[in-house]
Amino acid sequence: MNRIERIIMWKKLYSFVLICILVCSGCVSAGRINQLSPEEKKQGFKLLFDGKSMDKWRNYKSKTIRPQWQIIDEAMVLTEKGGKDIVTKEKFDYFDFRLQWNIAEGGNSGIMFRVDESTTKRLPWMVAPEFQLKDRYGKPRKSAGALYGLVAVPEGIAKKAGEWNTTRILLAPGPNGREQLKCWLNDTQTVDLVIDHAPDSEWSKLIKRRNKEKDVAGTKFELPAEFFKTTTGPILLQDHGARVAFRNIRIRKLPTIALLATSEAGKVSVIPRPVSAEYSEGFFTITPATLVIAEDKAATEAQKLIDTLAPAMGFRLKLATSSGPQDRVIRFELSDKLPQIGNEGYTLDVTAKSIVIRAAKPAGLFYGSQTLRQLLPASVFSKTKVKGVTWKVPSVMITDYPRFKWRGLLVDPARHFIPKPDLLRFIDAMALHKLNSLQIHLTDDQGWRIEIKKYPKLTEVGAWRDETLIGHLHKGPLLFDGKRHGGFYTQADIREIVRYASARHINIVPEIEMPGHARAAISSYPHLGVFPEKQKDIRVWTRWGVSGDIFAPRPRTIAFLQNVLTEVMQLFPSKYIHIGGDEAVKNHWKASEEFQALIRDKGLKDEAKLQSWFIKQMDTFLTKNGRRLVGWDDILQGGLAPGAVVMSWRGETGGITSANAGHDVVMAPTSHTYFDYYQGPADKEPLAIGGYVPLEKVYQYEPIPKAIDADKAGHVLGLQAQLWSEYIPDPQHLEYMAYPRAAALAEVGWSPKSLKDYDDFLARLRQHIQRLKAMDIRYRPLD
Incomplete structure (x- = not known):
């Protein structure tokens, strides 16, 4: 069977599976209202209203429900205007949703789904599709059964006012990362769409037509760029001022139906792209009878795979020793005969009889496991049991190893604190993408986030600011929210984070900023400042930017800072300790007679040389303790400390200069790796600091400048993307700004330069998006 034949076969098979969903769920509860039939229970339907309680509902952006919503004759009834829209307490991504409704004469209402409650600029009907509920036939695209403003409906389907109508909305995953939306009114299908956000897709053309022909559609506003790009959300019942009643409300969650983790081109959709992959016919199927065989250190990595597969599969694979059977097994092997693939490389051999992962080191086995997970249906990433999926792995032989040894991200809890559970979740996403370094920016003007036993005021005082700037620093008058913000990681928290990351072969690089970005520390211990008497009453900074x-x-x-670093080294086993060194505003040094005298006494030229002297004190201290200092390229000013690693952020010049001088560098330029920058048009994206770093720009980055x-290229350790959090207020938005750009960065850092192909990456990314959905990662939808 050639590649084209395989594509046709899988498309036919996908269509057959979708038809099965439609047929098996076509039955309607024929018994008493608000009760599931035996067949519906078997299919996994759940009631969202039992006729007695509305406890599965609440008002939009509220925890309660207004009294205008009443239960009358076992129906959920909006009795009068003012009840406001209500939403399900639970969020849904893919589903089969059904209900009955009746509406008063002349009434108007609607059902919306995947509603985004995080938006502050848009109302729900501006960003979520609406299935129209209405008395009387009017304009075809805004009558009952229509997808409001988009899909027209013929006359004569809806029943008269006061009579019960039935509605069904089916949202299911489609092939190649697309989605399918189907709707029915009174058993007549009114909507059948493929949801594809590509600019030239039929869906996008439909939106453009609707915005262009607003008078024909009968609408009052244009659909914004973010329309229907959320991946999950509650279902909404609209208050449009008319009396409307609902009953028999039930829903069935649908799994991600990815029969194979393959792209449209028939290739394995793994990100980052493996060095080589040879395909063959057949599959290995994982069942409860499958054994995992490993011993010693390999068994540790095997157990991690067992733990990650169990939630979605609903069963735990058994771990056995190498003396077990040879067929129907997943085998982990460490071998000293694989020097060519390095410490992180692996081979993955999948046949109908076995899966074998081989590596020289445990990290390689772990990365082989991540590839194996991506070869399975995307629903394997679900946190709960997924029914109706056959866990097939396509036959393939993969040899894989990374291009760079530093493949990193930076997070910034100093500006907006990241709770420990969310940080651990972020680490899980990194591990899937074979990213291996996480820099945590622990201190800044706006907060100190790590417990230091010797200096408790650093967290008692420095971890808390009185309020936070609202809006952009450079736009309009400065306004503040009046809310105390803060938090910090205890040393026990740090040990847990380090241990959790280490198990996923991610090195945590702590960053303790010096000599600038120091206001939180100085507000805790004023004697650390240049003018202690003047600074004794300063507070942790509440605005963005850099303080003086x-x-x-x-x-x-x-001595104080070296004591801090001593405790930091006790907590973080990382070879690399980051001391910042950037954006040090030296006005206080210039104005101080004490430090002007110090410059003269040490024979230094100026304040830049004084900073270099300061950094060298830390470099010597860290080197003495067996660690390496890392700093932003600002540390080049005045001369570079001999053992320092330079992180080149102000373009590539610092990295080029350092590498050519024989220093190790990590490339992190604002132009390609600042993920706090906008990833789309600023007027259509959430507020960001500025700049523009779209997905393709990240993917096209080359970390070794010409x-x-x-002979110095080996000094480029790798690359790192930065997620500075001035305008990233919560973990959900952190994920939005990170993904899918972090997937592109991961491929730049791992895959050979010769294999770089943006179109191929996009084809694989469309499948990869299904994995992010299953992990409940709030990524930015593809354009």
């Missing part, structure tokens, strides 16, 4: 508060390079301050001498 800088550490005073006195012996007492240097200006680096060929």
Whole structure:
């Protein structure tokens, strides 16, 4: 069977599976109202209203429900205007939703789904599709059964006012990362759409037509760019002012139906792209009888795979020793005969009889497991049991290893604190993408986030700010929210985070900012500042940007910071310790007679040389303790400390200069790796700091500039993307800003340069999006 034949076969098979969903769920509860039939129970339907309680509903953006919503004759009834829209307490991504409704004469209402309650700029009907409920036939695209403003409906389907209508809405995953939306009114199908946000898709053309022909559609507004791009959300019943009643409300969640983790081109949709993959016919099917065989250190990695597969599969695979059977097994093997693939490389051999992952080191086995997970149906990433899925893995032989050894992200809890559970969840997503370094920006002007036993005020005072800036720093008058913000990681928290990341082969790089970005520390211990008396009453900074508060390079301050670093080293086993070194505003040094005298006494040229001297004190200290200092490229000013690693952020010049001088560098330029920058048009995206770094720009980045001498290219350790959090207020928005750009960065850091192909990446990404959905990652939808 050639590739084209396989594509046709899988498309036919997908169509057959979707037809099965439609047929098996076509029955309607024929018994008493608000009760499930035996067949519906078997299919997995659940009631969203039992005729007695509305406890599964609440008002939009509220925890309660207004009294205008009443239960009358076992129906949920909006008795008069003012009840406001209500939504399900539970969110849904793919579903089969059905109900009955009747409406008063002349009435108007609607059903919306995947409603986004996080938006502050849009009303629900502006970003979520609406199935129209209405008395009397009017304009075809806004009559009962229509997809409001988009899909027209013929006359004569809806019943008269006061009579019960039946509605069914089916939203299911489609092939190649697309989605299918089907709707019925009184058993007549009114909507049959493929949801594809590509600019030239039929769906996009439908939206463009609707916005262009607003008078024909009978609407009052244009659909914004974010329309129907949320991946999950509650279902909404609209209050449009008319009396309307609902009953027999039931729903069935649908799994992600990905029969194979393959792209439209027939290739395995793995991200990052493997070095080589050879395909063959057949599958390996994982069942409760499948054994996992491993021993010693390999068994540790095997157990991790068992743990990650169990929730979705609904069964736990058994771990056995190498003396077990040879067929129908998943085998983990460590071998010293694979030097060519390095410490993180692996081979993955899938046949109909077995799956074998081989590596030189445990990290390779772990990354082989991540690839194996991506070869399975996307629903394997679900946190709960998924029914009706055959856990097939396509036969393939993969050899894989990374291009760079530093493949990282930076998170910034200093500006907006990231709770520990959310940070651990973020680490899980990184591990799937074979990212292996997480820099945590623990201190800044706006907060100190790590417990230091010797200096408790750093968290008692420095971890809390009185309020936070609202809106953009450079737009309009400065306004603040008046809410205390803060938090910090205890040393027990840090140990747990480090241990959790280490189990996923991710190194945590702590960043303790110095000599600038120091206001939170100085507000805790004013003697650390240049002018202690003047600074004794300063507070943790409440605005963004960089304050003028800088550490005073006195012996007492240097001892203080080295004591902090001592506790940091006790918590973080990382070889690399980041000390910041960027954006140090030196006005206080310039204005201080004490430090002007210090510059003269040490024979230094200026304040830049004083900063270099300061950094060298930390470099010597860290080197003495067996660690390596990392700093932003600002540390090049005045001369670079001999053992320092430079993180090049102000373009590539710092990285080029450092590498050519024989220093190790990590490329992190604003132009391609600042993920706090906008990833789409600013007027259509949530507020960001500025800039523009779209997905394709990230993917096209080359971490080794041509200006680096060929014999110095090995000094480029890798690359890192930054998620500075001034305008990233919560973990959900952190995910939105990270993905899918982090998937592109992961491929740049892992895959060979010769295999870079953006169109191929996009084809695989459309499948990969299904995995992110199953993990409940709030990614930015593809354009």
